[in-house]
Amino acid sequence: MQIDPSPLARPFPAMPAIAGVTLRVARAHYKTWDRCDLTFAELAEGTSVAGVFTRSACASTEVEMGRDDVKNGRARALVVNAGNANAFTGYRGREAVELIRAQVSAALGCGAGEVFVSSTGVIGVPLPKDKAQAGVAAALAAEPCSWEDAAHAIGTTDTFAKGAGASAMIGGTRVELAGIIKGSGMIAPDMATMLGYIFTDADIAPAFLQEALERANAATFSCITVDGDTSTSDTVMVFATGKAANARIDSWDSPGADAFAAALADVCRNLAQLVVRDGEGAAKFITIRVSGAVSDDSARRVGLAIANSPLVKTAIAGEDANWGRVVMAVGKAGEPADRDRLSIAFGGVWAARDGLPVEGYDEAPVAAHLKGEEIDIAVDLGLGDGRATVWTCDLTHGYIAINADYRS
């Protein structure tokens, strides 16, 4: 099955090389396809690492090992397998990951715990050890490749390659960040997995890198949803090689800490939005701004309740300014809300204010807004200062077609 690029796709951006990072790709033939499906990133000695992982209670072996090893804060390599998620494969899946780690650590002369592995694709089938080892050997011998090559190689049912870059000044030193991500194209029986990797030449202590990533994650990857489903393998990692030789950042008081954190959050936000733009069947990109909540976290949960509502998502697909469905979604969020203080706007036009439809509400500009590709919904709860922005896409026949009509 050939899928056209999402109508919301973005071209792959120009991104600089990151000193201390060498990318290579190879064909492991995890599926019967002729494409690179194994990605290998070699990282300079002294690279710091941080990571956030799925909260699924049924996480893959790769996630469990990664979650443990980031605590040591050191990385020398990343291997990403596409086409097989190696999830729900028990001890047989674990063996393959351990072999990959042993092979890479032998080649680089590093500890096995400095080799991070991710896998994405079909679940319930143990990652084939022979294919993985031949793939790693091929990658070790391959010529270095581009960000775009790597972004393609980590993809499964993605319809376009996704990357985002940024830079920041730390003291007088310019540092670069480059990230790639895959996610949101799902075809039965594959999983909806988001795997994102950000690389920087900045010198950052692992504990601070973890803190900055968690803070960025809370406002970006934790604020997107396509269908409310959470993969067993979701992973976002940051690798900092230190080759820019800036004054090392080890706390929020270090010069440049805020600038670096802002650049990291920028990359995360851009990558997160690209995942939504590749949502199955997506025809409209929806931004939901919630204000007036009792806390930022409450605002985020209200936003996600709206973003995950099939009734809201189908209304947007139908270009219908159905604010009644937004009221319903706010009501079911399980967060403090008061019907008589609730206000709702589409494209900046308030349809309801303080619990009542706006008198003389003109639907014409709202109807025009809803015909576009970028939809803006604002909700004010009128209770406090909490706010959050959440991104999602509409729910269309394309989603059903991708997930129900075609079988593997």
Add this chain to the structure above:
Amino acid sequence: MQIDPSPLARPFPAMPAIAGVTLRVARAHYKTWDRCDLTFAELAEGTSVAGVFTRSACASTEVEMGRDDVKNGRARALVVNAGNANAFTGYRGREAVELIRAQVSAALGCGAGEVFVSSTGVIGVPLPKDKAQAGVAAALAAEPCSWEDAAHAIGTTDTFAKGAGASAMIGGTRVELAGIIKGSGMIAPDMATMLGYIFTDADIAPAFLQEALERANAATFSCITVDGDTSTSDTVMVFATGKAANARIDSWDSPGADAFAAALADVCRNLAQLVVRDGEGAAKFITIRVSGAVSDDSARRVGLAIANSPLVKTAIAGEDANWGRVVMAVGKAGEPADRDRLSIAFGGVWAARDGLPVEGYDEAPVAAHLKGEEIDIAVDLGLGDGRATVWTCDLTHGYIAINADYRS
């Protein structure tokens, strides 16, 4: 727009008259349709009442008043308006409800708090007072009607009339229960509202009636989902006229208490399943049995996470035994689960056992099962004795068509 009956529809059952209950319907013309859209149930003096209501933070006036008044335990009348939910209409919506209550209480010579009102339909438009009052007057003057007439009159976008009955022996006295329900047909911009009413001639103290209803609700209406969206108006009420003259039940120790509670739970289960059978676009009825959870409540939450997963629902629509998506849904439920103890079956055939695909798993009987209309998914978590059964339907192009393609 004419909608065909759901392929999962059931014929309306034969149900006996309930002594002390008189049903009448009338045309209030809440919409530009020529059908009865106001239902009036007159209840004998001394009728006990119990109710469960939506947990939406944006509940309608009708829900707020009903929730207060059931605490008094007495009812003389029920009025159901179809075509206008009167939700999100502030003080203007409240006036119409108060006028209806005053009109009925004057006619019956009862307190306004003994008149229960529900409304379902479009939201954000205050219920028109003149239409409501003319409708109530017409209903008061109308001939009594049948259960099926009333089941049609409370419906909005339902594709078939839904009812269920049961009987029980209390001491030597036979009591009858009859229930009607509407819900799950949704057309923009209407709301997904479930309104259910059960009538019995049994003599039951209000406090016990409430307890029995809450217990039944937890295992029936709280265990169904079509799309995870919760209406601002969901309501289930039970009215007990006492005309059967059984020995009054006022606690679980009263003779016949268990038998009555079982009959009530039967009616609730049947009504709940009928709502799922009228789910928008539903082509398959899905039963999800969860066992081995740490508690019954945990099992229910795991079941609902599976039932609400768009990826699971589209897999069933595609007749795909995609147990990987069930693993994903279990993992995201936020409940205790252990990947390596998880077992999953379709139609009684185990596809995965204790965290591993079953060796030599034969997909042929499972594929045959999935081609049918009644789908059975079993999940064993292997942790404890908690169990629950949850019902849902598949997610098809029909859902998108009903909720996105057609505009009001």
